[in-house]
Amino acid sequence: MSESSAPLVTMSGIDKIFFDKYANRGVDFELERGETHALLGENGAGKTTLMNVLAGIYNPDAGRIYIEGQEARFASPKDAIASGIGMVHQHFMLIPAFTVWENMILGMDSVPFVIDKRNVTAKITELSERYSLPVDPGAKVSTLSIGERQRVELLKMLYREAKVLILDEPTSVLTPRETLDFFSTLRRMTAAGHGIVLISHKIEEVLSIADRMTVLRRGERAATVKSGETRKETLVRMMMGHNPENLRRKRARFGQTVLSCENLSARGDRGAISLRGVSFDLKEGEILGVAGVAGNAQDELCETLAGLRSPDSGKIILRGENVAGMGPREFIERGVSYIPVDRTRTGLVPNMNMRENIALKKYWRKPAARGKFMLDWNFLDDLTRSLAEAYSIQTIPAESPVRALSGGNLQKLMLARELSDKPSVILAMHPVWGLDVGAAGFVRERMMEERGRGAGILFVSDDLDDLFEMSDRIMTIFEGRIMGIADNPSDFSRERIGLLMAGMAV
Amino acid sequence: MRVWRLEPRARTPAILGPLVAALSLAAALVIGGVLMAIMDVNPFAAYYEILRGSLGSWYGFSETVVKAIPITLSALACVLPFRAAVWNIGVEGQLVMGALASVAFVRYCPESGSVAMIAGMSLASAAAGGIWSAIPGFLRGKWGVNEIISTLMLNYVALCLMDFLLYGAWKDPMSMGFPMTAPFPPSARLWAFGGTRLHGGLILALVLPVAAWFVLRRSKWGFEIKVIGENVRAARYAGIDVTKNIVMAMFVSGVIAGLCGMSEIAGLHGRLSRGFSVGYGFTGVIVAWMSGLNVLALPFTAFLMGMLLVGGETLQVVMSLPLSSVQVIQGLMLFCVLGGEVFRDYRLRGPRAAGSKEAE
Numbered sequence: 028m029s030e031s032s033a034p035l036v037t038m039s040g041i042d043k044i045f046f047d048k049y050a051n052r053g054v055d056f057e058l059e060r061g062e063t064h065a066l067l068g069e070n071g072a073g074k075t076t077l078m079n080v081l082a083g084i085y086n087p088d089a090g091r092i093y094i095e096g097q098e099a100r101f102a103s104p105k106d107a108i109a110s111g112i113g114m115v116h117q118h119f120m121l122i123p124a125f126t127v128w129e130n131m132i133l134g135m136d137s138v139p140f141v142i143d144k145r146n147v148t149a150k151i152t153e154l155s156e157r158y159s160l161p162v163d164p165g166a167k168v169s170t171l172s173i174g175e176r177q178r179v180e181l182l183k184m185l186y187r188e189a190k191v192l193i194l195d196e197p198t199s200v201l202t203p204r205e206t207l208d209f210f211s212t213l214r215r216m217t218a219a220g221h222g223i224v225l226i227s228h229k230i231e232e233v234l235s236i237a238d239r240m241t242v243l244r245r246g247e248r249a250a251t252v253k254s255g256e257t258r259k260e261t262l263v264r265m266m267m268g269h270n271p272e273n274l275r276r277k278r279a280r281f282g283q284t285v286l287s288c289e290n291l292s293a294r295g296d297r298g299a300i301s302l303r304g305v306s307f308d309l310k311e312g313e314i315l316g317v318a319g320v321a322g323n324a325q326d327e328l329c330e331t332l333a334g335l336r337s338p339d340s341g342k343i344i345l346r347g348e349n350v351a352g353m354g355p356r357e358f359i360e361r362g363v364s365y366i367p368v369d370r371t372r373t374g375l376v377p378n379m380n381m382r383e384n385i386a387l388k389k390y391w392r393k394p395a396a397r398g399k400f401m402l403d404w405n406f407l408d409d410l411t412r413s414l415a416e417a418y419s420i421q422t423i424p425a426e427s428p429v430r431a432l433s434g435g436n437l438q439k440l441m442l443a444r445e446l447s448d449k450p451s452v453i454l455a456m457h458p459v460w461g462l463d464v465g466a467a468g469f470v471r472e473r474m475m476e477e478r479g480r481g482a483g484i485l486f487v488s489d490d491l492d493d494l495f496e497m498s499d500r501i502m503t504i505f506e507g508r509i510m511g512i513a514d515n516p517s518d519f520s521r522e523r524i525g526l527l528m529a530g531m532a533v
Numbered sequence: 534m535r536v537w538r539l540e541p542r543a544r545t546p547a548i549l550g551p552l553v554a555a556l557s558l559a560a561a562l563v564i565g566g567v568l569m570a571i572m573d574v575n576p577f578a579a580y581y582e583i584l585r586g587s588l589g590s591w592y593g594f595s596e597t598v599v600k601a602i603p604i605t606l607s608a609l610a611c612v613l614p615f616r617a618a619v620w621n622i623g624v625e626g627q628l629v630m631g632a633l634a635s636v637a638f639v640r641y642c643p644e645s646g647s648v649a650m651i652a653g654m655s656l657a658s659a660a661a662g663g664i665w666s667a668i669p670g671f672l673r674g675k676w677g678v679n680e681i682i683s684t685l686m687l688n689y690v691a692l693c694l695m696d697f698l699l700y701g702a703w704k705d706p707m708s709m710g711f712p713m714t715a716p717f718p719p720s721a722r723l724w725a726f727g728g729t730r731l732h733g734g735l736i737l738a739l740v741l742p743v744a745a746w747f748v749l750r751r752s753k754w755g756f757e758i759k760v761i762g763e764n765v766r767a768a769r770y771a772g773i774d775v776t777k778n779i780v781m782a783m784f785v786s787g788v789i790a791g792l793c794g795m796s797e798i799a800g801l802h803g804r805l806s807r808g809f810s811v812g813y814g815f816t817g818v819i820v821a822w823m824s825g826l827n828v829l830a831l832p833f834t835a836f837l838m839g840m841l842l843v844g845g846e847t848l849q850v851v852m853s854l855p856l857s858s859v860q861v862i863q864g865l866m867l868f869c870v871l872g873g874e875v876f877r878d879y880r881l882r883g884p885r886a887a888g889s890k891e892a893e
Contacts, residue, residue: 085540086538086540086882333770334772335769335770354772355769355771356772357772358772359771359772365770372764372766372767373764373770374767375764376760376764376767377763377764378763383760386756387770387771390753390756390757391753396753400753400754401751401753402751402752402756404751
């Protein structure tokens with residue numbers, strides 16, 4: 028490490044303008060050697076934008092960047108990487124069909140025409156031992172778990188000799204156990220002199236790992252504080268500008284069973300059985316939490332219950348009618364609403380405007396349809412306007428594609444569409460995933476209202492806090508099997524659920 | 534560092550689309566001009582001849598419209614599946630199948646009256662084009678067979694089938710060996726307008742794009758097609774039957790292509806001869822893209838292409854340039870339009886990042 032006393036990174040007065048609005052305005056940011064500096068803020072507060080500027084993905088509209096005291100101008104991410112700045116995005120930038128070592132050297136200018144594979148793998152092995160990031164250089168990325176892929180992304184940056192690592196919501200894909208390992212890796216990196224920028228929503232995690240925190244609010248810097256000198260509540264207030272309300276929980280009034288599964292089995296995308304003989308009941312006015320580490324057939328469960336995947340065997344009984352084998356349209360018309368985790372890939376059409384995205388689940392039936400063939404866009408226009416208001420969705424020009432909206436607004440848009448039909452069953456997969464405090468609170472509140480209205484809600488999450496807060500009962504899923512259903516709040520112990528999630532019978 | 538770079542546009546100004554299209558065309562003309570200059574042809578004189586030939590007289594104008602008819606219809610046949618992100622490159626073959634079906638109807642029901650004849654030819658050609666197109670549509674929808682390859686290959690099957698019939702069973706004994714059918718009876722001719730070669734196909738070329746606009750914009754089916762094209766996962770999530778809709782889009786595309794083949798031989802040529810379509814099905818792909826898949830823009834873009842074709846004939850006569858020189862310009866246009874699209878979705882920013890310098 029050089030002896031210079033200048034900070035590793037200094038950003039001063041950064042402006043970035045999108046949509047004639049400031050995504051960042053006059054933001055100052057500093058990162059020292061060996062420091063973990065967290066960036067906190069609600070969705071759309073400008074955290075990722077700021078870091079995209081640092082990583083050379085965007086040109087700032089104003090402001091300067093200094094790397095170790097030297098002014099830097101990045102024309103592309105390549106320039107930023109050459110200056111030692113590497114970013115691991117929320118959505119990984121790996122080619123699944125390539126091996127780990129191939130992904131590692133992908134896009135590097137310094138790779139010779141004839142690749143010395145042994146040299147590359149040796150370097151990967153060395154790095155993965157030094158930072159305890161175990162990964163097999165010869166493995167195909169498509170065979171790796173999410174946690175392993177993240178390790179590959181980190182190694183990729185270390186391989187490029189990045190001094191500054193920008194991590195965008197790195198723990199959102201990890202289990203609690205993996206998160207602990209991940210944090211110890213981060214400590215190893217800072218000990219070696221790397222600087223780490225951690226973009227996150229999770230305040231508690233941030234407090235446990237970060238040295239300093241910078242809070243952004245509406246594109247501007249609200250504060251920079253040291254970790255030991257601040258409390259959780261203070262941070263939340265700085266992020267939101269006001270105190271969040273606590274969820275008001277009414278006593279549950281369960282009604283009849285709306286949905287029951289009997290011995291339901293289904294195959295995964297690769298054709299192997301992944302959902303194995305699941306049985307449970309869901310009642311009106313009940314939130315049934317589904318706890319499990321991502322990838323334990325929660326997707327298959329929800330898709331089967333939404334009619335998107337046809338079950339191999341078993342029954343799905345909706346209000347007394349076995350609907351197993353029917354298509355998604357039949358499920359929708361029987362009041363099953365599915366809120367998928369991948370908003371922009373499944374739940375919404377990013378290139379279409381708001382009205383068209385609202386129409387997605389309504390266009391074929393009254394009142395959105397006029398006659399057998401035609402659509403009533405005037406009706407949909409009015410509906411969209413009133414839903415946007417009711418769900419306080421950011422207003423964009425009527426013809427603008429919704430990809431311009433932030434994650435929180437997209438989720439609200441999807442909820443607005445799904446809940447406006449008053450579904451009797453709601454399959455909600457990670458409905459607050461990736462949302463800021465404000466939007467997440469709104470989503471939870473709306474779920475509670477739906478529960479109060481009498482909808483049966485299947486609430487899939489890997490966040491135990493969320494599950495405990497929301498659920499009337501918690502069902503734990505592991506490798507496609509139900510490990511246990513906790514009926515009473517007294518059974519909701521972290522340890523118990525945690526063990527069940529890990530596949531251990533209790 | 535002096536670097537120019539592209540950044541995504543937050544919002545696309547409304548005039549940018551037409552402006553980019555116009556500038557792309559201009560760029561194509563400039564590059565074409567340079568090529569002509571290399572061939573020792575004065576590009577200004579050549580472009581003047583194209584304009585004079587295509588618009589300079591009533592005859593030239595009507596000929597341009599005659600060319601624009603099949604181009605509009607072919608382009609329309611491309612747009613529908615393109616909207617669903619299904620790449621039908623087989624319009625040429627579907628057009629040929631439509632033409633063959635109308636000949637078959639004329640041959641086997643020669644006694645029909647004019648109305649029955651035209652109705653019968655229309656039905657036969659629509660069915661033939663539609664089925665020819667629905668086959669790769671079904672393969673794609675059901676098993677994911679790449680429709681670009683299958684539609685492209687089916688073009689050659691259709692063309693060979695036409696050759697087989699034109700050199701064999703359907704050859705006009707009076708044609709002195711030329712590969713063409715006997716002339717159609719008057720009952721099988723579409724109405725002609727005045728003393729020109731304009732024919733009833735013009736009605737199709739004007740009405741069908743408007744009808745397609747209405748369907749795409751206002752109907753449930755148009756919406757389903759659009760959702761499939763933009764996000765097929767979301768389409769399944771909303772319960773849209775993707776396979777069925779892809780087959781339908783391809784079928785309708787083939788129907789339009791088939792009608793186009795019918796209108797060319799029943800309206801214009803009055804018989805089927807080899808080479809009745811000078812690659813209209815492929816020109817349709819270019820025109821569909823140049824129009825930004827906007828069906829209402831198709832007739833205008835097709836008219837522009839018609840100008841090039843008619844003007845190109847003038848070039849052949851007056852400046853003794855080969856017709857392929859015009860096809861070069863056509864190709865350049867597609868390149869420039871596709872390349873120009875970048876500037877619709879992105880903006881070029883100068884090395885001094887401040888301000889918002891925009892370039893078209």
